[in-house]
Amino acid sequence: xxxxxxxxxxxxxxxxxxxxxxxxxxxxxxxxxxxxxxxxxxxxxxxxxxxxxxxxxxxxxxxxxxxxxxxxxxxxxxxxxxxxxxxxxxxxxxxxxxxxxxxxxxxxxxxxxxxxxxxxxxxxxxxxxxxxxxxxxxxxxxxxxxxxxxxxxxxxxxxxxxxxxxxxxxxxxxxxxxxxxxxxxxxxxxxxxxxxxxxxxxxxxxxxxxxxxxxxxxxxxxxxxxxxxxxxxxxxxxxxxxxxxxxxxxxxxxxxxxxxxxxxxxxxxxxxxxxxxxxxxxxxxxxxxxxxxxxxxxxxxxxxxxxxxxxxxxxxxxxxxxxxxxxxxxxxxxxxxxxxxxxxxxxxxxxxxxxxxxxxxxxxxxxxxxxxxxxxxxxxxxxxxxxxxxxxxxxxxxxxxxxxx
Numbered sequence: 001x002x003x004x005x006x007x008x009x010x011x012x013x014x015x016x017x018x019x020x021x022x023x024x025x026x027x028x029x030x031x032x033x034x035x036x037x038x039x040x041x042x043x044x045x046x047x048x049x050x051x052x053x054x055x056x057x058x059x060x061x062x063x064x065x066x067x068x069x070x071x072x073x074x075x076x077x078x079x080x081x082x083x084x085x086x087x088x089x090x091x092x093x094x095x096x097x098x099x100x101x102x103x104x105x106x107x108x109x110x111x112x113x114x115x116x117x118x119x120x121x122x123x124x125x126x127x128x129x130x131x132x133x134x135x136x137x138x139x140x141x142x143x144x145x146x147x148x149x150x151x152x153x154x155x156x157x158x159x160x161x162x163x164x165x166x167x168x169x170x171x172x173x174x175x176x177x178x179x180x181x182x183x184x185x186x187x188x189x190x191x192x193x194x195x196x197x198x199x200x201x202x203x204x205x206x207x208x209x210x211x212x213x214x215x216x217x218x219x220x221x222x223x224x225x226x227x228x229x230x231x232x233x234x235x236x237x238x239x240x241x242x243x244x245x246x247x248x249x250x251x252x253x254x255x256x257x258x259x260x261x262x263x264x265x266x267x268x269x270x271x272x273x274x275x276x277x278x279x280x281x282x283x284x285x286x287x288x289x290x291x292x293x294x295x296x297x298x299x300x301x302x303x304x305x306x307x308x309x310x311x312x313x314x315x316x317x318x319x320x321x322x323x324x325x326x327x328x329x330x331x332x333x334x335x336x337x338x339x340x341x342x343x344x345x346x347x348x349x350x351x352x353x354x355x356x357x358x359x360x361x362x363x364x365x366x367x368x369x370x371x372x373x374x375x376x377x378x379x380x381x382x383x384x385x386x387x388x389x390x391x392x393x394x395x396x397x398x399x400x401x402x403x404x405x
Contacts, residue, residue, distance in 0.1 A: 022075040025086045032068045093137035097159055100129030104166040107185075112173055116182050119170075123185040126166065127192040130159045134196050138203070156200060163193030226265040233261065256293050279307035280316060280345070281338050287320050288336065295327035297334055305340035308400070314379035315398050319347045321371040322394040326351040330391065345400050352391040372396070 021039045023031035033051065037044040054061030074086065104126035111119035134156050150158065167189040174182060237258040240250060281303035288299035319336070326334045330353025337348040368385060372394065376383040381398030 021072055023069075023072050023086070024075055025077055026080065026089075027086055028089050029092060030065075030069045031074075031086065032065055032072060035072055036068065093133045093155070096129050096133035096136065097155075100126045100133060100159075101162060103129060104162065108166060108169050108173070111170055111182060120181050120185045123166070123170070123182075123189055127163060127189045130163055131192050131196060134159050134200070138200050156196060160193045160196035163189050163196065167193065222265070229261065229265060237261075255298060259289055259292075279303075279309050280311050280319075280347075281307065283316055284319055284323070284336055284338070284347075287323055291323060291327045295331065297327040297331045299323065299327075299334050299336055301336040301338070303338040303340075308338060308340045308345045311345055311400055312379045312381075312398060314375045315345065315347065315381065315396060318372045318375045318383060318396050319349065321368075321375075322347075322349040322396070325368065326353070326392075329353060329356075340400075343399055345398055347396040348393060349396075350391060350393040355387040355389065355392045 018041065019038050021035055023035045025031075027034060033044055033047045036042075037047045040047075051061040051065050054064060103122045107119045107122035107126055110116075110122055137152055137155060167186045170182065170186050170189075174186075237254045240254040281301060285301045288301055291297060292299060323334065323336065326349060330351035332352050334352075335348070335350045337350070339346045339348075373383045373385070376396055376398065379398060381396065383397075384395045386393045386395070
């Protein structure tokens with residue numbers, strides 16, 4: 001019987017694993033040669049010369065290079081790499097534009113010397129290189145690859161003007177009845193120059209129109225959803241609040257859910273409103289929303305007159321303390337009324353609790369005396385507490401000089 005001898009460590013031959021085919025984010029042009037060299041274990045120079053040699057085989061090297069460029073993913077960013085896109089060490093738009101400028105000058109020289117066919121080919125090459133340079137600069141480059149003496153707009157205008165000047169120079173050197181192939185090249189170059197000047201503007205306008213249309217469709221869908229929820233869920237939550245009462249646990253939960261749903265439906269409008277109109281009423285509404293979550297109370301905040309902006313912080317702090325006392329000791333329905341006249345702001349906090357007399361409070365109870373009355377007095381305003389049979393009203397008043405004053 002044949003014995004089985006376990007293979008030793010020297011008998012195990014593991015095939016070296018190749019790194020995945022991925023392009024680096026810091027490269028000369030695209031990183032295809034570096035990615036393929038790392039994947040195959042070849043020198044980078046050998047891979048580049050292989051692409052050059054394959055180019056003479058019917059252009060196979062160029063097609064293979066473009067195919068790998070389109071399908072090879074990027075590597076994960078390293079410490080010095082950009083988080084998105086690539087960083088090129090060669091300014092490709094300027095290289096293409098320089099080659100296009102040389103081809104355009106050669107086209108003028110060849111056409112003036114009588115080599116019309118060669119001039120036509122050089123003219124088409126110039127137009128194609130300049131158009132590709134502008135398209136690369138507008139679409140491919142996320143950040144400048146190297147020092148660029150011109151801004152993208154000036155670079156685009158210079159490229160378009162160069163093509164128009166080359167076409168005009170050729171048109172002036174040729175007779176009206178000259179060869180049609182050269183006039184065809186002049187026409188193509190003129191249209192290419194006009195496209196370079198106008199196409200980026202048209203592309204930007206098209207993108208803005210698409211973005212506006214998309215935003216309008218989303219807004220219409222959101223409005224339709226909001227209308228449906230308003231007619232169903234929000235009305236149901238409002239009915240639950242009315243039937244359960246402001247001080248009940250069910251009413252408090254219904255109010256919290258209604259506010260959360262409204263914030264979700266009108267999030268964009270609420271954000272714009274908070275940015276544009278950050279006033280005292282908005283602050284007190286936020287305070288009321290927070291208190292309604294923790295206490296069995298429902299606040300109704302009403303503001304008349306101009307929005308109260310630039311008010312002393314003591315006014316908002318005293319109003320918050322008055323609202324907190326009403327939520328803790330009274331509950332139920334609490335009204336907050338804000339009135340702003342020419343030079344004065346008044347805040348009324350009225351609850352429907354049992355009421356109390358501030359003069360009968362023990363000496364240790366400093367919440368109303370210091371947090372409301374004392375705070376307003378130190379800020380130059382005044383606060384009065386009025387006890388009634390159906391509740392308590394706290395009136396805060398302070399002068400706010402107008403801009404003219």
